[in-house]
Amino acid sequence: xARKDPGPKADRRRFLTGVVAAGAATAMTPVRxxxxxxxxxxxxxxxxxxxxxxxxxxxxxxxxxxxxxIPGSDFMVDVIKTLGIKYLPANCAxxxxxxxxxxxxxxxxxxxxxxxxxxxxxxVGMAHGYFKVAGKPLMTLCHGTVGLQHATMGIYNAWCDxxxxxxxxxxxxxxxxxxxxxxxxxxxxxxxxxVRDFTKWDDTPVSLQHFxxxxxxxxxxxxxxxxxxxxxxxxxxxxxxxxxxxGEKPYIPRxxxxxPPQGDSGAVKEAARLLAGAQNPxxxxxxxxxxxxxxxxxxxxxxxxxxxxxxxxGRMNFPRTHYLSAPPAAVSGADVIIGxxxxxxxxxxxxxxxxxxxxxxxxxxxxxxxxxxxxxxxSVDLNTKANYQDxxxxxxxxxxMAADAEATLPALIEAVKSAIPNERKAAIAQRxxxxxxxxAEGQERTRQAAALGWDASPVSTARLCMEVYGAxxxxxxxxxxxEGNVSNWPNRLWPLEKYHHWLGRSGGYGVGYGAPAxxxxxxxxxxxxxxxxxxxxxxxxxxxPGVLWTAAKHKIPLLAVMHNNRGYHQEVMHVxxxxxxxxxxxxxxxxxxxxxxxxxxxxxxxxxxxxxxxWWAKGPIKDPAQLGPxxxxxxxxxxxxxxxxxxxxxxxx
Amino acid sequence: xxxxxxxxxxxxxxxxxxxxAVAAGSADKGRLxxxxxxxxxxxxxxxxxxVTGPKLAPNPMPPEALSAFVRNAAGAxxxxxKAILSDEDLADxxxxxxxxxxxxxxxxxxxxxx
Numbered sequence: 001x002a003r004k005d006p007g008p009k010a011d012r013r014r015f016l017t018g019v020v021a022a023g024a025a026t027a028m029t030p031v032r033x034x035x036x037x038x039x040x041x042x043x044x045x046x047x048x049x050x051x052x053x054x055x056x057x058x059x060x061x062x063x064x065x066x067x068x069x070i071p072g073s074d075f076m077v078d079v080i081k082t083l084g085i086k087y088l089p090a091n092c093a094x095x096x097x098x099x100x101x102x103x104x105x106x107x108x109x110x111x112x113x114x115x116x117x118x119x120x121x122x123x124v125g126m127a128h129g130y131f132k133v134a135g136k137p138l139m140t141l142c143h144g145t146v147g148l149q150h151a152t153m154g155i156y157n158a159w160c161d162x163x164x165x166x167x168x169x170x171x172x173x174x175x176x177x178x179x180x181x182x183x184x185x186x187x188x189x190x191x192x193x194x195v196r197d198f199t200k201w202d203d204t205p206v207s208l209q210h211f212x213x214x215x216x217x218x219x220x221x222x223x224x225x226x227x228x229x230x231x232x233x234x235x236x237x238x239x240x241x242x243x244x245x246x247g248e249k250p251y252i253p254r255x256x257x258x259x260p261p262q263g264d265s266g267a268v269k270e271a272a273r274l275l276a277g278a279q280n281p282x283x284x285x286x287x288x289x290x291x292x293x294x295x296x297x298x299x300x301x302x303x304x305x306x307x308x309x310x311x312x313x314g315r316m317n318f319p320r321t322h323y324l325s326a327p328p329a330a331v332s333g334a335d336v337i338i339g340x341x342x343x344x345x346x347x348x349x350x351x352x353x354x355x356x357x358x359x360x361x362x363x364x365x366x367x368x369x370x371x372x373x374x375x376x377x378x379s380v381d382l383n384t385k386a387n388y389q390d391x392x393x394x395x396x397x398x399x400x401m402a403a404d405a406e407a408t409l410p411a412l413i414e415a416v417k418s419a420i421p422n423e424r425k426a427a428i429a430q431r432x433x434x435x436x437x438x439x440a441e442g443q444e445r446t447r448q449a450a451a452l453g454w455d456a457s458p459v460s461t462a463r464l465c466m467e468v469y470g471a472x473x474x475x476x477x478x479x480x481x482x483e484g485n486v487s488n489w490p491n492r493l494w495p496l497e498k499y500h501h502w503l504g505r506s507g508g509y510g511v512g513y514g515a516p517a518x519x520x521x522x523x524x525x526x527x528x529x530x531x532x533x534x535x536x537x538x539x540x541x542x543x544x545p546g547v548l549w550t551a552a553k554h555k556i557p558l559l560a561v562m563h564n565n566r567g568y569h570q571e572v573m574h575v576x577x578x579x580x581x582x583x584x585x586x587x588x589x590x591x592x593x594x595x596x597x598x599x600x601x602x603x604x605x606x607x608x609x610x611x612x613x614x615w616w617a618k619g620p621i622k623d624p625a626q627l628g629p630x631x632x633x634x635x636x637x638x639x640x641x642x643x644x645x646x647x648x649x650x651x652x653x
Numbered sequence: 654x655x656x657x658x659x660x661x662x663x664x665x666x667x668x669x670x671x672x673x674a675v676a677a678g679s680a681d682k683g684r685l686x687x688x689x690x691x692x693x694x695x696x697x698x699x700x701x702x703x704v705t706g707p708k709l710a711p712n713p714m715p716p717e718a719l720s721a722f723v724r725n726a727a728g729a730x731x732x733x734x735k736a737i738l739s740d741e742d743l744a745d746x747x748x749x750x751x752x753x754x755x756x757x758x759x760x761x762x763x764x765x766x767x
Binding site: 353354355356357447448449450451452453454455456458460461463466467469470473485487488493495569572573576577579580581583584585586588592593651652653 | 688689691693694695697698699700701702703704705708726727728729731732733734736737756757758759762764765766767
């Protein structure tokens with residue numbers, strides 16, 4: 001990066017030049033000795049080094065002494081510290097060595113504390129999980145090209161899940177002076193281009209003043225709903241160069257949160273009119289509750305209307321123990337449906353069947369009444385991008401607000417209160433009684449379904465989940481991830497009531513989220529004195545199992561109970577399905593599922609893998625009767641501060 | 654849309670014809686066939702069902718109905734035609750499902766009554 005400042009220059013360039021010169025001098029010595037040999041008859045086998053060579057090899061490079069003043073990366077640490085970022089999970093890399101050094105030495109490795117990660121995707125996943133418990137973003141550092149490419153899947157998950165993560169990539173921009181070889185492969189003109197399609201904003205600061213503005217701006221943008229990841233390319237030269245010794249010192253802008261966008265007052269009023277006049281309104285929420293208060297507000301709205309609530313589980317929106325909690329099928333009888341931060345309104349009100357009909361594309365059908373009115377409040381409408389289309393199929397909406405649902409709920413609640421006429425109140429109360437009955441009947445059916453295969457081996461997913469719940473129910477527990485699809489039993493049977501009881505899913509459904517997000521969320525829960533438990537699938541863990549070591553290294557207690565169905569089971573079913581559609585026998589290749597979909601022969605011994613990285617672990621557990629006692633042991637280990645893993649062989653779903 | 658009515662007719666025809674085609678099977682062989690043909694993938698190893706497929710056991714549907722459904726499935730379940738699942742294997746699978754014990758009443762399981 002070209003710099004205009006005539007003050008102290010980045011001496012790292014000269015230092016490296018010096019190192020290269022020293023090497024060259026060493027290499028040239030034999031040539032000089034050859035000249036000497038031409039004049040003298042006897043040549044010693046090992047010539048003593050010349051003064052110049054000896055100094056280059058053993059002395060302090062004189063260029064080092066020229067590094068004066070405050071390193072630019074120290075100022076960067078000052079900026080970061082103003083934002084109260086507690087941790088920095090990252091995989092180390094030379095392109096950010098200067099800020100790394102400043103963080104741990106100048107910054108004292110506090111606020112943020114550097115957490116050693118073994119994969120950039122793990123680092124981003126940890127930040128993702130951490131935010132969903134703490135409500136505060138973390139930052140991560142990565143190599144500008146190779147590291148950022150590793151991080152991309154994690155960033156995409158965070159984008160789809162509307163989670164703020166501050167990603168900083170080291171990049172040696174000045175091609176004329178950067179060290180040759182590897183640093184060039186690890187640099188690019190515009191590293192941010194890799195993730196621009198799924199970040200809210202990115203920048204490449206070219207001065208320290210630019211950095212302080214960019215970093216605070218990045219934090220602010222990431223933390224304005226809809227939340228999302230942001231990216232800063234950090235020039236290696238800017239990190240390493242000292243601050244100017246003259247002129248004004250760069251200032252650090254104060255962070256002031258931006259208020260989230262509220263729905264238009266006219267649209268809120270119209271939505272309230274429709275809801276108040278409905279015979280059977282239904283509320284559907286996906287990422288509606290950004291904070292615990294979002295849950296409180298949603299309960300208020302639901303009880304005011306005695307409307308059933310379908311929680312799609314992007315966040316913990318509504319208590320599952322509430323009689324108004326309803327299954328997805330509840331939309332079928334609705335005359336007004338309000339969707340709050342839905343990522344897929346179309347699939348909420350329509351069904352798709354993958355049956356190879358209609359020239360192989362499958363069939364669509366509506367799930368709702370033809371004249372049902374639809375209302376949407378979603379902040380994602382304010383932040384869509386063209387390339388990665390996570391907004392799903394187009395759905396016509398009658399009242400659509402590009403606004404944050406949680407921020408709009410107080411106004412909507414007041415508007416609904418005003419819109420309900422007195423003569424409707426008895427009918428609304430009656431609706432609540434019907435909901436109570438439906439809820440009780442649904443609970444009974446669900447429990448009986450859970451009893452099926454209760455004593456089967458491998459362990460049924462219902463048994464797995466309820467044994468786990470039985471082991472943690474007396475604690476202040478947090479289910480930090482539930483990966484691999486366990487037939488949704490925690491959402492159907494666990495008394496999910498508090499915001500931290502359920503943290504949602506990955507967002508982008510990129511496999512490999514569960515393990516790092518669990519560790520990140522467990523880190524936040526550790527600081528709050530909570531017990532963290534995860535349902536950990538086998539395929540997910542194998543993407544980057546090194547995060548187990550990170551948990552042990554940094555003393556992050558977590559109980560990971562494996563849903564080890566020994567396969568990428570979604571793909572097992574997909575390939576079987578296609579085989580059947582084409583009337584071919586699926587080639588199992590000696591496994592239990594189609595070739596390329598199973599994780600067996602040999603079986604992975606996850607308990608040994610975890611043990612090798614400092615975890616307490618047991619397994620494989622195939623007999624359901626052994627699960628309860630093993631869980632009780634594991635809970636004690638986790639309560640003592642150590643992570644623990646149980647490798648449980650399970651039914652497929 | 655053109656295919657669906659044809660499949661429905663085929664299903665009805667198969668249902669009518671099935672009683673003659675379905676023979677009593679072997680539960681032991683059926684357990685292996687159930688795994689080999691991938692029934693476990695969506696319905697679980699003991700037919701308990703889940704989000705991906707309904708329960709098949711205990712008390713499976715009659716063999717004729719099972720045959721008609723399996724051969725002509727047009728919903729979420731992919732069809733299993735004779736080229737990939739023989740009548741004999743299907744009869745064995747039915748026998749296996751029939752052999753599976755009844756599930757306990759959930760009220761007798763403490764973990765399901767927290």
